[in-house]
Amino acid sequence: MANYSTVADVDTRAITAGDVDWLNCDDKEMTALINNVAGYSAAATSIAFDALTTASGIDAYDILKIGSEYLLCTAVSYTTTTTGTLTVTRGYYGSTAAAISDNTTITIKNQRKQQCLDLATGDVVSLHGQYEYNDLLWLDGEEGLIEAEERQALYVQSYLEERLSAERIANLTSGSYSDGAIAVNPVTRPRIDQRAAMIVRTVMRDNEVQANAFRRG
Numbered sequence: 001m002a003n004y005s006t007v008a009d010v011d012t013r014a015i016t017a018g019d020v021d022w023l024n025c026d027d028k029e030m031t032a033l034i035n036n037v038a039g040y041s042a043a044a045t046s047i048a049f050d051a052l053t054t055a056s057g058i059d060a061y062d063i064l065k066i067g068s069e070y071l072l073c074t075a076v077s078y079t080t081t082t083t084g085t086l087t088v089t090r091g092y093y094g095s096t097a098a099a100i101s102d103n104t105t106i107t108i109k110n111q112r113k114q115q116c117l118d119l120a121t122g123d124v125v126s127l128h129g130q131y132e133y134n135d136l137l138w139l140d141g142e143e144g145l146i147e148a149e150e151r152q153a154l155y156v157q158s159y160l161e162e163r164l165s166a167e168r169i170a171n172l173t174s175g176s177y178s179d180g181a182i183a184v185n186p187v188t189r190p191r192i193d194q195r196a197a198m199i200v201r202t203v204m205r206d207n208e209v210q211a212n213a214f215r216r217g
Helices: 007-017 020-024 112-128 143-158 160-173 194-206
Strands: 027-034 046-050 063-066 069-078 084-092 105-109
Touching: 007 020, 007 112, 007 143, 020 143, 063 084, 112 143, 112 160, 112 194, 143 160, 143 194
Parallel strands: none
Antiparallel strands: 027 046, 027 105, 046 084, 063 069, 063 105, 069 084
16 A cells, blocks of 8 residues: 655654654664765665674664665675675665765665654544545545644554554453463554544545545456
8 A cells, every 4th residue: 555645754853743753763873975986876776885884783784864865775785794795776865866976874774664654644534434446545636634643653663563563462362361360351453543544634634535445446
């Protein structure tokens, strides 16, 4: 399923909201530098690096950030443990590919933000209940639903580990669980950010729809 917004959009909302936890949540706390005197054009997909601060720390499917552009690392070839060449997809997360100068800092990230955004999409869809064919989102592009998803993504990030643990317990137990020492009550559905829920309900009211109706795509 697609998303209503992009990670870059949620970044913008987080900056406005002062949500530093979101902005840093996917940071692997390592950097590298561009290693090419001539730099790279916005179309380049093979990028040499050096000065990696964690030996062999970049993996395929890590997210790289260079300036305001996100890049997806699809492969990495190491010359030494701190130098090598990246194969990348440019302009990831809806960002704009741009020329890169030599010695520009590369920040290495993981996929946590995208994971939170995907969960947030599911939460918003579950709330408005408008299911369509072909994995289309109901009212894709509607400003209210975009904002609701962005707010929910920020909310999901704040308790992602607890949510995933709860879902694992629910899958394992299908209800209450007790081994005599530990007791777990049934896990409830994921919570929705209150502002996000209010926005979704407003959009539903304005469009005269009922939750869990089925719409043909």
